Amino acid sequence: MTDFQRLSVSAIADAVNGGASAVEVARAALDVVAAYDEIQPQAWILRLPAEAVLAQARVVEARIAAGEALPLAGVPFAVKDNIDVAGWPTSAACPAFAYVPERSATVVERLVAAGAVLVGKTNLDQFATGLVGVRSPYGAPLCVFDQAYVSGGSSSGSAVAVAAGLVAFSLGTDTAGSGRVPAAFNHLIGLKPSKGRWSTRGLVPACRSLDCISVFAADLEGAALVDEVLTGFDPEDDYSRRAPEDPLRPSGPPPLEAEDLHGAPADGCSPSGGPVAERLRESFRFGVPKPDQRLFLGDHQSAALYAAAIARLTTAGGTPVEIDIAPLFDCAKLLYSGPWVAERTAAVETLLRDTPGAIHPTVRAIVQGGLAVTGVETFKGFHALEAHRRAAEAIWDAVDVMLLPTAPTIYRLKAVQAEPIALNANLGLYTNFVNLLDMSALAVPAGFRENGTGFGVTLIGPAFADRALLALAERYLETFPMADMPPLDLTPKKPGVKLAVVGAHLAGMPLHWQLTSREARLVSATRTAPTYKLYAMAETTPPKPALIHVGEGGAAILVEVYELDFEAFGSFVAEVPAPLAIGTVTLEDGTLVKGFVAEPRALNGATDITELGGWRAYIASLAA
Known part of the structure; x- marks a missing residue:
């Protein structure tokens, strides 16, 4: 130890x-x-x-x-x-x-x-x-x-x-x-x-x-x-x-x-x-x-x-x-x-x-x-x-x-x-x-x-x-000795699940409350591996993206990685609406975490926004 x-x-x-x-x-x-x-x-x-x-x-x-x-x-x-x-x-x-x-x-x-x-x-x-x-x-x-x-x-x-x-x-x-x-x-x-x-x-x-x-x-x-x-x-x-x-x-x-x-x-x-x-x-x-x-x-x-x-x-x-x-x-x-x-x-x-x-x-x-x-x-x-x-x-x-x-x-x-x-x-x-x-x-x-x-x-x-x-x-x-320092509290952290979010659940976005209400802890703001494309789905409220793994020809997309305990993660997943789902996402350092993925139908009428590098840039472009 x-x-x-x-x-x-x-x-x-x-x-x-x-x-x-x-x-x-x-x-x-x-x-x-x-x-x-x-x-x-x-x-x-x-x-x-x-x-x-x-x-x-x-x-x-x-x-x-x-x-x-x-x-x-x-x-x-x-x-x-x-x-x-x-x-x-x-x-x-x-x-x-x-x-x-x-x-x-x-x-x-x-x-x-x-x-x-x-x-x-x-x-x-x-x-x-x-x-x-x-x-x-x-x-x-x-x-x-x-x-x-x-x-x-x-x-x-x-x-x-x-x-x-x-x-x-x-x-x-x-x-x-x-x-x-x-x-x-x-x-x-x-x-x-x-x-x-x-x-x-x-x-x-x-x-x-x-x-x-x-x-x-x-x-x-x-x-x-x-x-x-x-x-x-x-x-x-x-x-x-x-x-x-x-x-x-x-x-x-x-x-x-x-x-x-x-x-x-x-x-x-x-x-x-x-x-x-x-x-x-x-x-x-x-x-x-x-x-x-x-x-x-x-x-x-x-x-x-x-x-x-x-x-x-x-x-x-x-x-x-x-x-x-x-x-x-x-x-x-x-x-x-x-x-x-x-x-x-x-x-x-x-x-x-x-x-x-x-x-x-x-x-x-x-x-x-x-x-x-x-x-x-x-x-x-x-x-x-x-x-x-x-x-x-x-x-x-x-x-x-x-x-x-x-x-x-x-x-x-x-x-x-x-x-x-x-x-x-x-x-x-x-x-x-x-x-x-x-x-x-x-x-x-x-x-x-x-x-x-x-x-x-x-x-x-x-x-x-x-x-x-x-x-x-x-x-x-x-002047004179102080009381001995007590031992550190080495209680280990509660085990949890790391989840990458890419769109409406980012900090400051409309669905971020679904994370904060579950006491999710931000682990890092990072990027995916350069193997993904990002699309703005059509007719979703609030606006949501679809992250699609494409392999070659993809790009690194900005994400935020949060950690939730197992119970909180389970309740979060239960609220994810189709055509979105939770799967596995590869980060730029090769780490595998849970994250948003999408069914093929998510691309019906969707706009490819990969070149913007992330959802925040896309939202900012709408206001420009």
Whole structure:
């Protein structure tokens, strides 16, 4: 049985730089990924073919043989599927939105240049809209310690991939807490850098003015190494920021020395990070909510774990100071109840207008709200934010950092499915305001509930205090031992049947509900083998295609492959009307799956649309 051990970024990089085989590291990662597919395949949207992963590792070995020292040599990593990787689809968990970028995001380019090896792209709440991880047609990644509970989102797959030991680190994104909430639930480090510290070029925006790319790692040293590689001004990113203390400096902080995590390094990039770091070297003040603002929504275990975290940081040399965080709560309301929801709408406006059914129902309900936001309301929101920022500035006069719960509680998957909006909002109680108020944040573990799920706290500082937070977190974690990590929940996935759909059952099409109502999970958006023809059948309601196997002279047709459990598959097949039927379809990689086929009479009066390559293109042509 595979031993799903968490991986160390620094240990792998040191070993490969010292002569260990990057190819063997990559092979081991591929083996673990394959094994975990029997448990949570829904962590991924795209896994690179083994040869593509091994080819990267060979390049790393060649560079090291040529005398290079690479900070992330041979380290396997994953990226959230709203971040571009050249030559591979970016979907943001919406197949109808997917495109293939010619160039990777800046952060991916920098990681590969540093020697990291990309394994795949991970699942997420569609368009990074959610803190629960369940708003995806690819399925819901679940807490690695108890699969009855959500993993947190929107960077759900990225957190699971690190927590299960599939990769050493992963990139997420964080607009409202998406890089911190999953870290808490899965006992990880979640670094949300200051806005503009890392480039967001090549990121599908959620709220472009607020978005940050983030990192999940098993330990602080791994997160710090990634930060060292990714920090730096990017002239191709309109939202990239130079260090305010030194506006002419083109890059980020000096390299992290080994001793920097023991004591607090001055952050040369920071308007307050240097002084903050100096104050944190010995004694320091950390803000905690007033007792009546410590909200855990009835989760008494979370409340106790937070109290223990306060005691831990006090032992590390801090003095807790009670502060009024009501202004922070008020500011957080702007994100979804104010004009910033319109910024989410702007990111998906074309899809929302042309193919609204392709958007997850809960996500669609949120982004549709942005259509009604007026210019007047937008400016009122800007003015309110400035007032909240002034109130937040006063906090830094009273304390050096804040220590807040990352999330007040955790929810079961079934509870979130039953109440998707309200429970999701609860999870953002302590996270939604951070980017609005231009703060840096670092989520760290703080123990486990009795059910094994993780609880975490977040160290929050002014913008560009990132390195000081990493240093303080090291002191926090070293103060005294934390409870042992519980075993992973390795309950295997339910067996099912893979079904290729080609027409009216595609995401956003009229009959897609027949899949979603059966909790079908999207496995992949792919093509058939080049041996098929596609026809638009005559006089069908709604319009439907016929997929015909012809052998030579055929073409590869776009399909979506879903997985249903046996009972759901059986009930689905029972509803398929003649002249269509369910048979076996060959995909472009040679895999055989169940799929729609057609009787000869389906071609009576039908139109050959093979040259269009798929049903979506045909439907689009009708509207042209």
